[in-house]
Amino acid sequence: MKESRSEAEAELLKITAVRCFARIATDTPPTELLLKVDKHIIRAIVYVLQTSKDLLVRQEGLDAIACVAKALFPERLQERYLLAGRPDLLKETLMQLKAIALPDHLNQLGSAADLQRLVEATRFAIRALAALAALV
Numbered sequence: 001m002k003e004s005r006s007e008a009e010a011e012l013l014k015i016t017a018v019r020c021f022a023r024i025a026t027d028t029p030p031t032e033l034l035l036k037v038d039k040h041i042i043r044a045i046v047y048v049l050q051t052s053k054d055l056l057v058r059q060e061g062l063d064a065i066a067c068v069a070k071a072l073f074p075e076r077l078q079e080r081y082l083l084a085g086r087p088d089l090l091k092e093t094l095m096q097l098k099a100i101a102l103p104d105h106l107n108q109l110g111s112a113a114d115l116q117r118l119v120e121a122t123r124f125a126i127r128a129l130a131a132l133a134a135l136v
Contacts, residue, residue: 011052011054011057014048014052014057015057015060017044018044018048018057019060021045022060022063022067022068023067024041025067025068025070026070026071030076030078033071033072037068037085038083038084042083042085042088042089045065045089046088049096055124058096059127061096062124062127062130062131063127063130065089065134066127066130068089069083069089069131070134086135090132090135093131093135094132096124096128097129097132100121100128101121
């Protein structure tokens with residue numbers, strides 16, 4: 001990702017990487033996942049969330065957090081696992097949720113573009129809340 005690429009190409013690579021981490025967390029056998037989740041997967045997802053300005057990339061990052069958290073549910077692992085990176089994920093998810101601006105009242109919306117921004121912000125907030133719910 002550090003090669004000379006356009007910003008749009010770099011963002012697409014970030015989306016691909018985050019989706020791969022989500023898929024890895026979902027499909028990897030629990031014993032193998034536990035070896036990599038704290039050190040590699042969480043660090044990579046948090047990095048993408050912190051460095052991306054693109055809303056879609058950040059949404060995918062939140063989805064990846066939810067996938068990682070669900071992959072570590074006790075029902076799937078058959079044991080209780082304390083995720084060392086959980087505080088970092090909670091902190092970053094809350095920061096992402098706070099960063100999204102929702103209007104106070106719907107009557108402040110004037111145009112179709114304003115409504116579209118509200119829909120995008122609402123979808124983002126829903127993904128952040130889903131990630132938080134999975135972490136809790």
